[in-house]
């Protein structure tokens with residue numbers, strides 16, 4: 001089937017499905033790519049005439065969408081038609097942590113995956129390759145295969161695991177120049193043919209030596225492992241940031257010193273208020289759950305510590321704000337610069353900002369928020385999701401603004417929660433003049449220039465110094 005692929009579809013038009021398929025469409029002009037989703041509002045936004053209004057903010061993405069959309073890239077809610085026509089079906093739906101039943105709070109909720117498998121089985125009238133693009137527990141392909149084979153129309157399905165390693169904010173460049181593409185498939189002749197079909201698609205722009213093929217289980221587990229290792233580095237550096245604060249060592253200097261060891265490397269050693277995002281926590285919890293389900297309690301405890309340390313880091317940050325502000329923030333205006341879980345994205349899932357805000361609202365602070373890409377609606381829904389208090393109560397404690405200077409005026413303290421580049425360029429003297437004194441800054445990203453801010457008059461706290 002390899003050289004004959006002319007039609008693929010992707011179920012799930014989210015942060016992975018949208019950008020991934022846009023790049024495939026751009027790089028493979030002879031393949032029709034259809035991205036489908038049940039969410040009508042999301043699909044309408046992907047189809048907006050103004051490509052800057054697409055639902056996901058990623059540098060460089062709107063240009064690729066405008067180039068390919070309507071030519072060989074389509075966004076639609078007609079899931080059945082897309083499945084019917086495609087030779088390869090990518091599943092890129094969400095796999096959140098289960099919030100009910102067995103495995104609640106740990107296991108991945110695979111209900112959306114199962115729904116996709118059942119729908120593919122129902123519709124498919126010719127042989128298909130089904131690709132797991134979502135991040136899944138090891139051995140999920142077995143469950144998908146069982147559903148497809150037991151409920152299908154007698155056609156053949158090959159299941160591949162092709163996890164996505166893009167990071168938000170750099171999705172386009174990660175997709176254009178990936179460190180590697182990982183494709184896991186069965187060792188049978190049909191399995192190997194299916195692998196080759198997918199290799200041929202990526203080979204349109206990815207050097208062949210960067211396309212790695214493995215068995216299905218290695219591929220599924222490698223994705224969880226990669227995220228666990230990345231998150232572990234952040235928790236490791238954050239654990240040491242607390243020790244730095246006690247000893248006079250400086251975490252930025254320590255990170256630089258260890259990162260110059262080529263065996264350690266400099267990336268992912270940036271101490272922060274804690275990692276966020278939809279995946280690190282979810283995937284590690286899932287890894288912990290899988291280990292526990294095999295009775296590997298020491299393995300489970302080892303990885304769980306990465307999450308425990310991250311929760312501690314977020315809590316430590318909010319405690320520091322309260323303690324420094326004379327042990328009370330009640331009715332004080334605390335300004336948050338940034339709400340997204342990292343810069344250059346409008347995604348705020350599991351952002352550290354949500355948890356820090358929740359702690360401060362418990363202390364009756366008034367939070368004023370400015371983020372260049374996250375809306376007030378999203379901020380309130382993030383807080384609401386925690387179920388700490390009613391929506392109305394959250395609304396009373398949270399104000400959001402569309403310019404940073406109004407957000408900071410009259411504040412007792414500013415907390416930097418996201419490392420947006422624009423924060424560095426603000427007129428900090430103007431901000432200082434508009435604030436209550438002493439004017440505190442809690443820099444959860446070690447983003448700003450300490451000595452310059454202290455010269456202006458700020459009391460400046462960063463992580464790990």
Ligand code: NAD
Nearest residue numbers: 012013014015016037038039092093094095112134135164
């Ligand atoms: P997302 O929530 O942004 O998008 C998922 C989409 O799937 C939603 O729009 C939802 O409406 C749709 N959907 C769910 N069930 C459906 C169904 N039955 N039919 C049609 N559409 C359906 O999620 P995401 O961030 O794109 O993540 C998707 C998967 O990719 C997850 O497993 C995640 O772990 C993994 N992943 C995410 C990232 C990332 O940076 N966000 C990176 C690598 C891997």
Ligand code: UGA
Nearest residue numbers: 164165166167168234268269270272275276277279341342
């Ligand atoms: C992460 C991985 O980097 C991707 O490879 C993976 O595909 C993706 O998860 C996924 O599976 O969803 P992402 O969460 O988008 O990507 O962004 P990261 O750059 O990894 O940042 C995650 C969090 O860690 C952010 O809150 C970021 O601010 C924080 N971080 C990152 C630090 O605090 N310090 C660092 O040194 C690096």
